[in-house]
Amino acid sequence: MESRLTYTEAQWDVVLAGFVLAFFLLLGLSVYLLASRRELSARYRPSSDAGAVIGLVACLSYVLLVAAWVSGFDYDPERATFSPSSSTLQFRNSYRYVDWMMTVPLLTLELLAVTTLTGLRARRTRATWMALGFLMILTGYLGAAVYEGRLGHLVWGLVSTAFFVPLYVGLLRTGLREARRLGEPAGEHLRGATLMLSWTWGVYPLAYCVPFFFADSTRWAVGRQLAFDVADVCAKVAFGLYVHSCAKARTAVDVA
Amino acid sequence: MESRLTYTEAQWDVVLAGFVLAFFLLLGLSVYLLASRRELSARYRPSSDAGAVIGLVACLSYVLLVAAWVSGFDYDPERATFSPSSSTLQFRNSYRYVDWMMTVPLLTLELLAVTTLTGLRARRTRATWMALGFLMILTGYLGAAVYEGRLGHLVWGLVSTAFFVPLYVGLLRTGLREARRLGEPAGEHLRGATLMLSWTWGVYPLAYCVPFFFADSTRWAVGRQLAFDVADVCAKVAFGLYVHSCAKARTAVDVA
Amino acid sequence: MESRLTYTEAQWDVVLAGFVLAFFLLLGLSVYLLASRRELSARYRPSSDAGAVIGLVACLSYVLLVAAWVSGFDYDPERATFSPSSSTLQFRNSYRYVDWMMTVPLLTLELLAVTTLTGLRARRTRATWMALGFLMILTGYLGAAVYEGRLGHLVWGLVSTAFFVPLYVGLLRTGLREARRLGEPAGEHLRGATLMLSWTWGVYPLAYCVPFFFADSTRWAVGRQLAFDVADVCAKVAFGLYVHSCAKARTAVDVA
Amino acid sequence: MESRLTYTEAQWDVVLAGFVLAFFLLLGLSVYLLASRRELSARYRPSSDAGAVIGLVACLSYVLLVAAWVSGFDYDPERATFSPSSSTLQFRNSYRYVDWMMTVPLLTLELLAVTTLTGLRARRTRATWMALGFLMILTGYLGAAVYEGRLGHLVWGLVSTAFFVPLYVGLLRTGLREARRLGEPAGEHLRGATLMLSWTWGVYPLAYCVPFFFADSTRWAVGRQLAFDVADVCAKVAFGLYVHSCAKARTAVDVA
Amino acid sequence: MESRLTYTEAQWDVVLAGFVLAFFLLLGLSVYLLASRRELSARYRPSSDAGAVIGLVACLSYVLLVAAWVSGFDYDPERATFSPSSSTLQFRNSYRYVDWMMTVPLLTLELLAVTTLTGLRARRTRATWMALGFLMILTGYLGAAVYEGRLGHLVWGLVSTAFFVPLYVGLLRTGLREARRLGEPAGEHLRGATLMLSWTWGVYPLAYCVPFFFADSTRWAVGRQLAFDVADVCAKVAFGLYVHSCAKARTAVDVA
């Protein structure tokens, strides 16, 4: 557990830097999508607004991570180490799950809202994906934060995977099929978004498995935080910009 | 009382996570409704603005809950417990009532403003509902926070119920009748909003009754907080999105 | 003086709740007026903008009151009391006057800008009212916060009253006359605003007189704070919504 | 120096009240100018935007002053005094210069942008004025905050004056000439702005000279802070409203 | 290292003043570009939005620098010095790199988006420049913050330079060529932006080299911070205003 380890100066600093950079990028996404929403036709604005809310919520989530990272450790200038403090606000990796509970469902909506699906079928797919996404994270949270023993971690991880598989397959298949259907140039952007999604969403379950195979260590802890930062930024910012480009391209076609 | 109990790490963390998730969802609602208000015809914007203000006020209310939850407890790393601190800002469940005093009247306005009621009749219904809603929460607050003895709790709870019953009946009857009158598709969304309201508003009086039947315990305290989080999010965010969909559908009809 | 008394838990909590509720309502007013200003014709937007600034400034003033209320007292869990702390930021009732120095002049502008007065006469009335309002509060502040003895309190209170009387009379006469002139429905809203103003503005001088007749007590202190909260909300939020309705009605007439 | 003196309760409170009132007024200016910028023709929006940025930056500068005023002193409840603390953030009058380094150049731009000057001549005047303004404050800052001895204070004060004189003369001459050229009603507002500028800009050098003639005392310190508050508000808010009225009047003429 | 030195009052104050001034200027840029983006044609808004996000992110980065500067030192009123504290949040020059990792790639985009490059060629140049910019800062960060020894500093500095050279050459050549192509007046502004870029970007590698030639001293530390403040403001604010003027001029031409 991150909060019980003692870090060197460089390690503690790098984790902080990762949080702050992710915060900046997510905030930038949110400001950009909100400022430029009128450049999209009204039909694609729900997608863009979802992206903006994702960016805002996630960047506030990083504010919590930073606050906990600073308050959760005491600095020892002699040894140049950061060791666990006894303040109330401790660092928890599980704070990330709170963000995901809201942003993962919104990410599915963001993608869906630039496809050609409409009417009842769109509403049904949306409801299914958002529910699967929420349940996937909720059950993962139970395994990561509440039932902390090895068994709980395993069982809840499997339950979570049961939601993950159909959602992941559904997203990729729909994304790629719709990319073909849209054609150049909008389709190219949608394909980019889908591919971005395909690998980033794999990082999270992998990181979840690490404790099964490796003992806790400061290096793993630092690496895990950086991996989550990169995955979050790619899954939200890069993905969001691809979707936004797709919406812009479709707007141009619709208007023409 | 939540503030005098000692929590395990997992319990304290879960309550914090619930607050933060509710905060995120309410903030997201507010940003979305403000950003997209121009997509509605001017007639339905008061409804949408009420929803945005509800989301903003409630998410700030969760900021207060988080601040009090963190400042109200001291962490003991040895025993891994969170026990009552002596800081000035103690956690109080009754902070929630302050939010409700403002948001419950606004929720009635939000619903009413997408119905077909206009003119004097709309203004009268609005005034009645907002007054009933305010008085219901104010008297409930007196029972929950000021006259804390068993008797005060009971008497003020009953007074509050006297405001609750006509308001609840009025809201459901009007909501369902107007849903029929509006027809597809706007009516379907209004029915959704009304049904969402019907069960969420029942959670609050039930939670109020718990102390009559069960002694205080950490588990009850945690469960009560989570129940309020879920009810708040459903009564404000889910309800607000239903009402917004109704307003969007009515805008499309009016414009056509 | 509020800051030297010791409060029970229920008393301290109720005062905090009053501050937070007033904060919410004022923030809501500000967000609503800013979001919907384009629905008014440009002629009435200065009125609406004044209302929005009033709401924003006043809600930030309540942030200061909350900060001082929390930092100014120490909690004693044994006795369940809040007693004066020695922190730098002490609670002062006089922080309210700082808000009023800005918002009272703006309230007169808010009203005037929806009447039929134009040109030189409007500019002169505006200048007179804003100056009277500012001087009334400034001199009242001197009596309440600087010259704290009985005599200073009395003398400066009388000076303040000398500004109050012509301002109060001018506001009521103009408000009622213009309400008649505007006719239905705009006039009805203006009358509502004027009547709201008529009683709320009386609360402040009355509260100022309390120390002349009653010794300091915790109950008086709590009551005084709640009275100011109610008066502030009615004089700013309820008044502001009446004025806004008047502006909306006049916009509809002008456009038609 | 303000930070080494011990203040009575009334003195410390009055200084805090002055800061908070200035903060409110500057924030109000900024919100109003941003909200209403579309009511001006695009030509005058740079002036209005400069005013809005001035208001925002200056109000944040007062946030710093408030933070330093609170953190820089310890309250002694026995003696009812505020004496210097040993916290890191000490109160410094020189924080004000940081605000001015940015806002003084912007004030010259704000004025220039509503005159009839265009093209190369406007660009040259703007560059000259902004440079003079920046250098005037920068050198004044060196005298006030860095080279604190009597001699440094004097020499840098004189250098600053060398920038002040041509800038002040240029501003007044241009302001009055352009006011004549614009004629009624825009010219009247521009004259008001210029006259407001003429006396407010004199306050700052006078306050700078006080230490040459009078020994440090609490009363002088309090008086100096209040004088700066008043001058700041008049030079930014009142001036900004005059300029805004001028821009509104010119917009009406251009559109007609 | 800045965080292990002891500063005099004037030194510590000047560094704080530099941070606050940079914060103000960057915030002002961001507000101005966001408020006025509708005055540009949609084609150049991505450039302006990049500038606004750069300003916002960088000003928040200065908030972190200020927080760390205040929390990282203890004030000794006797000796009038600021010496290293043992708080968790220590001052680090490397926080600046976090800002640059995001803003340097955006600066290249900001420039490119007002040139005449379009289609595939624009997209390729953009991707190359943004990648080079990011890698340049990332590797510089490794040398400045992670591998702190002399050798690490040197090696990573050289790697960073390997990214710097092609980027710098590409930016200058494209900027100057496009300035010629655009002609008066848009080209003049683009040339200004390019020249501003040419010298500011040189400051950073020079500052990086200082530790190779000079031992650590308080004066160098203060000077380095001020140099970075000036370079940041020129490379973001002045550069951004040049680019914005270019976009405005091109909009006028496109519309005409």
Ligand SMILES: CC1=C(/C=C/C(C)=C/C=C/C(C)=C/C=O)C(C)(C)CCC1
């Ligand atoms: C399958 C699985 C998981 C999947 C998590 C995923 C897929 C998270 C995606 C997060 C995203 C996309 C965040 C965006 O910013 C958990 C919960 C780790 C638990 C173990 C099993």
Ligand SMILES: CC1=C(/C=C/C(C)=C/C=C/C(C)=C/C=O)C(C)(C)CCC1
């Ligand atoms: C009847 C009754 C109550 C009803 C509360 C209700 C109905 C609250 C609704 C809150 C909502 C809808 C919040 C929205 O976010 C109280 C006050 C608990 C007191 C006991 C009696």
Ligand SMILES: CC1=C(/C=C/C(C)=C/C=C/C(C)=C/C=O)C(C)(C)CCC1
């Ligand atoms: C006559 C009088 C006073 C009047 C105060 C008033 C009339 C205040 C109004 C405040 C408002 C309307 C606030 C709005 O939110 C003082 C200063 C107490 C001093 C004693 C004499």
Ligand SMILES: CC1=C(/C=C/C(C)=C/C=C/C(C)=C/C=O)C(C)(C)CCC1
């Ligand atoms: C001549 C002179 C000065 C002039 C200062 C001025 C003219 C400041 C204006 C500030 C404004 C207008 C602020 C706005 O809000 C200094 C620097 C005190 C130093 C001494 C000589």
Ligand SMILES: CC1=C(/C=C/C(C)=C/C=C/C(C)=C/C=O)C(C)(C)CCC1
């Ligand atoms: C070549 C080089 C560097 C270049 C840095 C540059 C060019 C930074 C530019 C920053 C800007 C433009 C910030 C904007 O606000 C480093 C990283 C110091 C490391 C040493 C080698």
Ligand code: NA
């Ligand atoms: Na800490």
Ligand code: NA
């Ligand atoms: Na974990």
Ligand code: NA
């Ligand atoms: Na605590």
Ligand code: NA
């Ligand atoms: Na309770």
Ligand code: NA
């Ligand atoms: Na306290």
Ligand code: NA
């Ligand atoms: Na008082």
Ligand code: NA
């Ligand atoms: Na203090």
Ligand code: NA
């Ligand atoms: Na000074």
Ligand code: NA
């Ligand atoms: Na410190």
Ligand code: NA
């Ligand atoms: Na360094």
